[in-house]
Amino acid sequence: MLSHGMKQAGNISIHHLQGVILAVLNPWVAIGILLLLAFFASYMNALSWADLTYVLPATSLGYVLLALVAKFALHEQISMLRWLGIALISGGVGFVAGGPALTAHPHDEHPKDPLLEKSARSFDRAQGKGGAPTGAEAEL
Amino acid sequence: MSHLYTWSGILIVVFFSVVGDNLMSRAMKQVGDVHAIVKHSGVWTVVGRVLSNSNFFLAVSAMAVAFFSLLFALSWGDVSLVAPAAASLTFIANAFAAKIFLHERVDRRRWIAAVLVAAGVVLLAG
Numbered sequence: 389m390l391s392h393g394m395k396q397a398g399n400i401s402i403h404h405l406q407g408v409i410l411a412v413l414n415p416w417v418a419i420g421i422l423l424l425l426a427f428f429a430s431y432m433n434a435l436s437w438a439d440l441t442y443v444l445p446a447t448s449l450g451y452v453l454l455a456l457v458a459k460f461a462l463h464e465q466i467s468m469l470r471w472l473g474i475a476l477i478s479g480g481v482g483f484v485a486g487g488p489a490l491t492a493h494p495h496d497e498h499p500k501d502p503l504l505e506k507s508a509r510s511f512d513r514a515q516g517k518g519g520a521p522t523g524a525e526a527e528l
Numbered sequence: 529m530s531h532l533y534t535w536s537g538i539l540i541v542v543f544f545s546v547v548g549d550n551l552m553s554r555a556m557k558q559v560g561d562v563h564a565i566v567k568h569s570g571v572w573t574v575v576g577r578v579l580s581n582s583n584f585f586l587a588v589s590a591m592a593v594a595f596f597s598l599l600f601a602l603s604w605g606d607v608s609l610v611a612p613a614a615a616s617l618t619f620i621a622n623a624f625a626a627k628i629f630l631h632e633r634v635d636r637r638r639w640i641a642a643v644l645v646a647a648g649v650v651l652l653a654g
Contacts, residue, residue: 432578435556437563440549440626441638444619448645451652473651480644483637491633 438489445484448477534610537601541594541614546621548590550629555583557630612653616646 427450434443452474458464466474556562559577566574578584601610623642627634 432552432556433562435553436559437561439632440553440630441623441632441634441642443553444549444622445638445641445645448619448649451649455652469651473648473653476644476648476651478648480641480648483644484641486637491631 439491442484442489445481449481452477530604534601534605537597537604538610538614538617540597541601541610542617542621544590544594544597545614545618546625548587548594549618549622550625551583551587551590553626553630555581555587558583608653612650615653616649619646619649 431443431447434446455466455470455474459466555578558581559565559574562574565577598610598614601614604610619642623634623639626632
C-alpha cells in the first residue's frame with residue numbers, strides 16, 4: 389500500500405518538503421501508515437505474552453502473505469526459488485508453533501503485580517507445568 | 529571498498545533492529561499480558577503502562593535508527609543484497625540476543641525455525 393501510494397505521489401526532493409505532506413494525504417499512503425500502526429500494536433500485544441523468538445518467526449509469515457498477494461491479486465510470476473522460500477518460512481513457523489510460547493520462569497520478575505501473577509499462574513496451568521523444576525530449563 | 533561499506537551498513541541495521549526488538553520484548557514483558565490487563569482495568573491502563581516504560585522509548589528509538597541506517601545502507605549497496613541480508617541476519621542475531629539478554633529458552637526447535645525462516649527470507653526477497 390505504502391509503495392503503491394508513494395509511487396503515485398512521485399519523487400520527493402529535499403527542497404520540496406511540502407511534497408511529504410501531500411504524500412501523507414494520499415489515501416493509499418494513509419491506509420498504509422494505518423496498517424503499519426495496526427501491525428505494530430499487534431506485534432506489541434503478541435510480545436506481551438510470548439517470547440521474542442516465538443513472535444519473530446510468526447511475523448515472517450507476512451513475507452509469505454505478501455508473495456501470495458502478489459501472485460493472486462497482482463498476477464506476478466513467482467519463481468521456483470521463491471516457492472522454496474515460502475516453503476522454508478512456513479516450515480520454520482510450523483516448527484516454532486509446535487513448542488511452548490513462553491519461557492516459564494520459576495521466579496517471576498514482578499511478583500508484586502497481581503495481574504501478572506494471575507496470568508502467569510493460569511498460563512502455567514494451561515501448559516501443565518506449574519512450578520517446573522529449573523532442570524527442565526536445560527537445552528534440549 | 530564499496531563491499532565494506534555495504535556490509536558494515538547491513539551490520540549496523542542488524543545491530544539496531546536486534547536492540548530494538550529485544551528492548552521492545554522486555555518492555556512488553558514489563559507491561560504484562562495486554563489481554564489480561566485490558567480485561568481487568570481497560571485499554572487506557574495499557575497505554576499508560578506502555579508510555580511510562582523507558583524501555584519502550586529506547587526500543588522505538590533503536591528501531592528508528594535501524595530504519596534510517598537501512599536507508600543509508602540501501603544507498604550504498606544493491607536492494608537485492610541489503611534487504612534480504614539485513615532481514616535474515618536479524619532473525620539469527622535475534623535468536624542469540626534473546627537467549628543471552630532475555631534468557632529465553634531457545635531450544636533446537638527454535639534454532640531450526642530461525643535458520644529456516646532466515647533462508648526463506650533470502651530466497652523470497654533476494
